[in-house]
Amino acid sequence: MRAICLRWLLPVLLLSFTTVHAQRPAPGKPATRRAARTKTAKAKAAVPVVSQATILSVGDTLDGRFVVPQVQLSDAAAAARINAELVDAALGEDLQAVPQPLTALTGLQQAQAEYAAHEQKGFVGARYEVLYNDHGLLSIELTSDFLGAYVSSVARHATFELRTGRLLEVRDLLADTLALRQRWQESINRRVADHISKLPTEYAQLDAPLLAEVKRRLHWNDSTLTVQLEGDDPRFYDFALTSFGLTLYYDFGFPHVIEALQPETDYLFSYATLTPWLKPKGVLDFKQ
Incomplete structure (x- = not known):
């Protein structure tokens, strides 16, 4: 990655244009019959390859x-x-x-x-x-x-x-977003379950009412031992690509006073995991 630090500078990009002049035939004797023109395939315009910005x-x-x-x-x-x-x-x-x-x-x-x-x-x-x-x-x-x-x-x-x-958007990367959503839901369940089990030992000030509040905000069901999210959650609102894979973010929205009791919000899915779900000839095709 090339990085330049500038003060009050907005990038100015200049497009270069090349003018191609039509070639004129060399003067010669007029032909009595017009020679048949050989049809040639029209060359397709090359699409510039952009690797980095x-x-x-x-x-x-x-x-x-x-x-x-x-x-x-x-x-x-x-x-x-x-x-x-x-x-x-x-x-x-x-x-x-x-x-x-x-x-x-x-x-x-x-x-x-x-x-x-x-x-x-x-x-x-x-x-x-x-x-x-x-x-x-x-x-x-x-x-x-x-x-x-x-x-x-x-x-x-x-x-x-x-x-x-x-x-x-995530749907631009994957052909099967439903499979990813299901895997993501499973990851959230595992993380929240592990987080709740460790809270009593990691936070000595955690009493029963506060633990109940944390579980409520995490949509945790003690009977099924699962996170029961509302509506279409988790949704692909926030994501990022790294050299390791696709990271999805899900924030339970804890208030600042108890924000430390919220589990980590990032969920990494390696490119190897994503391979079966990638779009054919999509933007991540180089990972297949």
């Missing part, structure tokens, strides 16, 4: 309190689509007033203005981590930091196809 860190100040990732690609339109999604995920979700149009520049200016107006409280920082940048795919974790009665943070994930700039 160049990542630019665009920040508000030298302190880097608010930093937004932006990409450079040979295809300016694809880069623009990705950059718009990244700015919205990094800043647009948390700003009290979203500037129009929302760009890295206008978003950072608004974030800094709100930070100063609120006496350095509220939305106090934005950062990111590149989780995957290869084989034409880019996956980024964007984290927003907050300061109020306590310090907290929210992490979001975005995965893109670099060739088109398309924001991907």
Whole structure:
């Protein structure tokens, strides 16, 4: 991955065009009969292979309190689509007033203005981590930091196809999402069961009422020893790609005062596990 740290810089991409001039036949004697033209197959336009994106860190100040990732690609339109999604995920979700149009520049200016107006409280920082940048795919974790009665943070994930700039969903990766959902549900059950069994020894302050509250928030059924999630949960709202596989995130939404009693939220599924469910000729076809 190539990373460049710039201050107040938005990527400017120039498209190069090549003009092909039609060749004129050399002058000669006029032919009495027009020679038959040989039909040739029309060459298909080559699709450029995009393996990695160049990542630019665009920040508000030298302190880097608010930093937004932006990409450079040979295809300016694809880069623009990705950059718009990244700015919205990094800043647009948390700003009290979203500037129009929302760009890295206008978003950072608004974030800094709100930070100063609120006496350095509220939305106090934005950062990111590149989780995957290869084989034409880019996956980024964007984290927003907050300061109020306590310090907290929210992490979001975005995965893109670099060739088109398309924001991907899990259904774009897999042909069988139902099988993955079932495996995910089983993983959640195992993790929650193990977590509940260890709580009494790991948290000495855990009394019976608090344990009952934890079980309620985990949708735990003592009779069936399973997690009984509501509706269509778990849903593929938040996911990321890494060199190890596909990571799905499920947060039970514990309040800050008991957040430490919530199990880990990330569930990794290796590419070997995913192989039977991958889409033929899909974006993860190189893993088959």
